[in-house]
Amino acid sequence: MKIKIRGPKEFWAGLMFIGFGVFFMIWALTHYQMGTAVRMGPAYFPAVLGGLLAVLGLLVLLESLAMDGPKVPRFHFRPLILISGACVVYGYMMKPLGLVLATGLLVFIAALGGHEFKWKEVTILYVVLIVFSLFVFVKGLTLPFPICPSIVDNCPIRL
């Protein structure tokens, strides 16, 4: 007998739940103490929940084999990677490069994830945002962000 996936959306959702559920359950059971119902150990609650999640995932998955369902809409990897990447780059470049350059990286990488990219527009947007960030967040709210790259000894930007 050949098994046919009739509802791909449900199928993948079910698979995701099973994956996470089994992972949490097995990890909890193998790494932490189970304890008893009276004195629950650190593994008790996550193991039970993980099992429950896997069972629910299985139900969703079985449903997808029995009933026709919608397809999974196409993934758009360009915005997905560029937007997530822009945030990560910003976070990790803040200390070495400082606020001014990190914001630049964030704005330009994020703008590449959009539909149209015009150098002039994005540059103006960047200038507006960095001036706003400097005055509102650094000066106004006194958030302790480095402004210039850490290799520059005397930061020319003073607020």
Next chain:
Amino acid sequence: MEIFNNLLLGFSVAVTPINLLYAAIGVLLGTLIGVLPGIGPVATIAMLLPITFNLNPVAALIMLAGIYYGSQYGGSTTSILVNLPGEAASVVTCLDGYQMARQGRAGPALAIAAIGSFFAGCVATLVIAVAAPPLAEVALKFGPAEYFSLMVLGLVAATVLAHGSLIKAIAMVIFGLLLGLIGTDVNSGVLRFTFDVPELSDGIGFVVVAMGMFGTAEIIANLEQGDKREVFTGKVKNLMPTREDLKRSWAPVMRGTALGSFLGILPGGGALLSSFGAYTVEKKLSRHPEQFGKGAIEGVAGPEAANNAGAQTSFIPMLTLGIPGNAVMALMIGALMIQGIAPGPQVMNEKPQLFWGLIASMWVGNAFLVILNLPLIGMWIKLLTVPYRYLYPSILVFMSIGVFSLSNNPFDVLIMAIFGILGYVCVKLECEPAPMILGFILGPLMEENLRRAMLLSRGDPSTFITKPISAGFIIASVILLMIVALPAIRKKRDEAFVAEEVK
């Protein structure tokens, strides 16, 4: 008249010039960010949370409450003018508000939304003042079993509200509960699911998860669609509703307020259930239901009032029980914790100034909404005409700064990005993030109360149904689940959600 004295104390705190200023700034900033399409109150509050870190607790809460109302009103403005709901609760406002705008009646729609919200806010403030003290009394008698069952009820309520498959919604709640357990186990001190990453030992921050699931995921999903929006500008000249409008609106506003005030108290309820319920009620009661969806002012007035009333009374479980009924309240609890206050029934007695000051400031915030927003409507509309390609990098900058400033650690930004990707996958697989977020918030609390309840009952799980209050919550949860699982009602619910989605 104890209530009177309490409210007086509250107003004496809220109406100092400096606190009035914080309320005004909160409302303004909240509206400013809330107006941006695709950003709801959760993302707005999360983004603006760092601003309040340096304030004293009373001022911080007053400002956050202002931000909350402002962002909600901003969301309604966007719904009416662009048909882009910033959050689930304003989906309903889109239906008739947008149609009114297309007929050139955006002004009255916006005015009625503001007036209805203000009225609802006034009533809900009184409801909180009256209902909170006795509820806090009751809450002091709650043991771990009662708390656990109440949280079960809250989570069930959240799944009932989710779109689509009930099983998937429950699975998302459990997934959220599991993610909430990451970090140090309070009972044994064991590090759970931290994979030797030191930053994970305190668990994942709620703000970070919310920003990823509701913020970056939303931006990625929005970028798939083209930059096409129809904004009604220049047409909003006549703000004043006609006499006919007012005549048609007052009853829906009253009903919406009553419904919203009641539903907001339920954990898992709040603004979404309220506005959705109010719309259904108005459509049922209307003498001309065929006008709904084509620009009926009742369809704006009722849900907007309900939405605001529910948003406000959802403070009750947070203030009296220390349980966040929805994601916004979780943020409020986070803000309180940062200020060194553990929310719960004791706050009212130990910090009456804070408690009553916050309640009074709710009214003040609502008054500011009307005073500030109606004259500024032109400015908000201008903001809406800014193309998305300028908006989303700006939103990303603010979100990243907000998340980074939580602990000056790039790791938080990385986690936000990961949850953004997860949120995007969930959107594609039609798994609702809202129940997951609620599970995430309640995870550690539930485990702790479950453990304590089981310890007290010596491992006998029947403790949850032999204690009357706890049994009540469990029975309510079971009934709620059965109602949704019944085929007939299930079909109705699906239809209702489909009706919402057709724009």
